[in-house]
Amino acid sequence: MAITTYSELQSSIANWLNRNGDTSLLSVIPDFIALAEADINRKLRHYKMIERVDAVLDSRYVQVPNNWLETVRFNITASTTVKLDFIGPEDMLEKRQNNSDTAGISRYYTQMGEAIEVFPTPAAEYPMQLAYYAQIPSLSDSVTFNWLLQDQPDVYLYGALMQSAPYLLDDARIQTWAGLYQNGLASLQKASDDTRFGGSGRRIIITSY
Numbered sequence: 001m002a003i004t005t006y007s008e009l010q011s012s013i014a015n016w017l018n019r020n021g022d023t024s025l026l027s028v029i030p031d032f033i034a035l036a037e038a039d040i041n042r043k044l045r046h047y048k049m050i051e052r053v054d055a056v057l058d059s060r061y062v063q064v065p066n067n068w069l070e071t072v073r074f075n076i077t078a079s080t081t082v083k084l085d086f087i088g089p090e091d092m093l094e095k096r097q098n099n100s101d102t103a104g105i106s107r108y109y110t111q112m113g114e115a116i117e118v119f120p121t122p123a124a125e126y127p128m129q130l131a132y133y134a135q136i137p138s139l140s141d142s143v144t145f146n147w148l149l150q151d152q153p154d155v156y157l158y159g160a161l162m163q164s165a166p167y168l169l170d171d172a173r174i175q176t177w178a179g180l181y182q183n184g185l186a187s188l189q190k191a192s193d194d195t196r197f198g199g200s201g202r203r204i205i206i207t208s209y
Contacts, residue, residue: 003153006139009033013160017168028167029160033139036159036181040148041069041135044185046192048147049133057106057128061115065132072131074109074116084109084118095119155184 003012010029019025050072053065057076064071076082085108087095092110096119103123109116116130137146139156149156162177164170 003157004145004150006033006141006144006149009139009149009153009156009160012157013164016157016161017164019168029164032160032163032167033156035163036156037136037138039159039163040155040185044136044189045070045133046148046188047196048151048192049136050131051134052129052131054127054129056125057118057122058125060121061112061117062128062130063115064130065134067134068114069133069135071109071111071116072133074131075129076105076126077129078126082107086110092117092119152184152188155181155188158184 003009010026010033013029013032014026017025049069051065051067054077055062071086074084074086076084082105084106087108087110089110089112092108095108099120102120104120105126106118106120106122108119111117136148137143139146139149158177158181162174162181165174165177
């Protein structure tokens with residue numbers, strides 16, 4: 001059957017698990033899908049996950065969007081674009097200690113929990129743009145499809161089946177589902193890398209199950 005919606009995905013998972021007598025399974029299939037989405041968000045960095053937000057940089061800290069996973073680039077977009085360079089938290093602390101944080105145009109940033117810290121602290125209000133990898137929109141009864149389900153439904157299917165195995169105490173199937181899931185995720189990442197970097201981009205590393 002075609003898998004184009006959340007409902008069709010749930011039905012397909014139930015069919016593949018082939019446990020017609022277990023009606024309680026239907027209530028936990030959404031959990032398998034949610035667990036698969038969490039794993040995909042940890043491992044996949046696809047160009048279709050990149051979003052941009054424009055705001056004003058006027059303080060030492062900038063809150064990241066709720067769906068933020070990883071920063072791609074952080075720019076001040078004034079008359080001349082200034083690309084902020086990423087540094088580690090320890091390097092940020094060292095800069096503040098050694099340079100007394102004289103206010104000016106920010107040149108560096110680091111990640112501090114759910115906020116981005118910049119240095120120097122802005123001396124005024126500057127227009128900024130943050131490009132970042134965003135979480136894949138979670139499927140639900142109200143969000144019935146997303147780009148990933150449309151592009152590569154097998155990643156959703158095998159990811160959810162992999163998550164079902166521990167619940168069903170079906171250890172024999174974990175390697176099968178994990179292998180199919182890994183292949184789908186790797187091919188999706190490769191297609192994205194080929195588009196963005198001409199085939200020389202990041203390599204996805206998936207832990208064995």
